[in-house]
Amino acid sequence: MGNIVSITRVNFLPLTVVIVVAGLAGSFYAHGAFNGFDALLVLVGALLTHASVNAFNNYFDYRSRIDARTVKTPFSGGVEVLVKGEMKSTNALAVATTCLVAAFLIGIYFLSRLFNVLLPLVLYGGLMIVLYTPVLSRIHGLSEIVAGSGFGLMGLGVYVTQAGLIDGTGLAIFVPVTILVAMLLFLNEFPDAEVDREAGRRHLVTLLGKRKAAKIYGICLAATYLSILLAVTLGAAPIPTLISFLTVPISYRAAKLTLKNYDRTSDLIPALGLNVIMILSTIALLGTGFLIGLVVR
Numbered sequence: 075m076g077n078i079v080s081i082t083r084v085n086f087l088p089l090t091v092v093i094v095v096a097g098l099a100g101s102f103y104a105h106g107a108f109n110g111f112d113a114l115l116v117l118v119g120a121l122l123t124h125a126s127v128n129a130f131n132n133y134f135d136y137r138s139r140i141d142a143r144t145v146k147t148p149f150s151g152g153v154e155v156l157v158k159g160e161m162k163s164t165n166a167l168a169v170a171t172t173c174l175v176a177a178f179l180i181g182i183y184f185l186s187r188l189f190n191v192l193l194p195l196v197l198y199g200g201l202m203i204v205l206y207t208p209v210l211s212r213i214h215g216l217s218e219i220v221a222g223s224g225f226g227l228m229g230l231g232v233y234v235t236q237a238g239l240i241d242g243t244g245l246a247i248f249v250p251v252t253i254l255v256a257m258l259l260f261l262n263e264f265p266d267a268e269v270d271r272e273a274g275r276r277h278l279v280t281l282l283g284k285r286k287a288a289k290i291y292g293i294c295l296a297a298t299y300l301s302i303l304l305a306v307t308l309g310a311a312p313i314p315t316l317i318s319f320l321t322v323p324i325s326y327r328a329a330k331l332t333l334k335n336y337d338r339t340s341d342l343i344p345a346l347g348l349n350v351i352m353i354l355s356t357i358a359l360l361g362t363g364f365l366i367g368l369v370v371r
Contacts, residue, residue, distance in 0.1 A: 097232025129170035222256025312367025
């Protein structure tokens with residue numbers, strides 16, 4: 075069981091929980107829609123999807139021997155259960171596949187009711203899960219876009235399972251989640267940049283260099299808050315979602331540390347930690363803002 079926990083990176087799954095809650099809160103705010111059974115089912119499906127992504131990533135990183143060369147941090151560098159031989163790679167692949175199949179079965183349930191709206195999201199998500207590490211991560215500048223949009227579409231998909239459609243409020247969840255998760259991966263790529271470059275990965279950190287990438291990180295964090303402000307201005311999100319701006323000091327601190335320590339992994343670790351806290355908190359506050367909006371509108 076411990077190896078399964080490790081290979082699926084269970085400690086990263088709270089990200090899925092806050093995204094699902096934000097999607098549910100947004101649909102409840104915009105349409106008064108909430109089905110408890112569907113909410114529980116979509117949460118399980120989302121968790122299985124995320125676990126599958128993590129397990130596939132670990133499997134392919136082991137096969138390419140990247141994990142054997144990366145410097146491990148609490149937030150990057152992969153896991154060591156495969157490298158140390160504590161788990162067979164075939165078992166890791168079986169875990170990844172089982173989680174994906176289980177998630178797909180849940181997806182079929184929702185497709186039977188919302189086929190036209192959900193099919194593109196399900197197909198995109200499935201392809202990204204399987205192709206991300208072995209194929210898409212080698213295409214110039216695509217890694218962050220794929221990872222961010224995949225989780226952004228998770229939030230949008232959750233919204234659709236309750237609301238039954240894609241609208242401005244759904245996009246008000248999709249956009250900030252996409253940027254934030256892209257930045258989660260983006261910053262975690264800094265410690266692994268040299269090894270990734272040698273292995274043929276072409277994400278933005280390897281393409282731009284760490285110094286330029288550090289500047290891009292701060293700009294993208296600012297874009298997250300601007301997207302939420304724009305959603306409020308356009309009426310797609312209620313004013314209380316601006317409580318997500320409470321994480322601005324954390325973002326500022328993370329960006330400042332990144333600019334200062336982009337080329338020193340040990341000194342960058344506090345920024346990696348702040349990045350995780352900021353992302354989880356911002357998405358959680360976004361969802362909370364939608365619920366507050368129900369009360370005050």
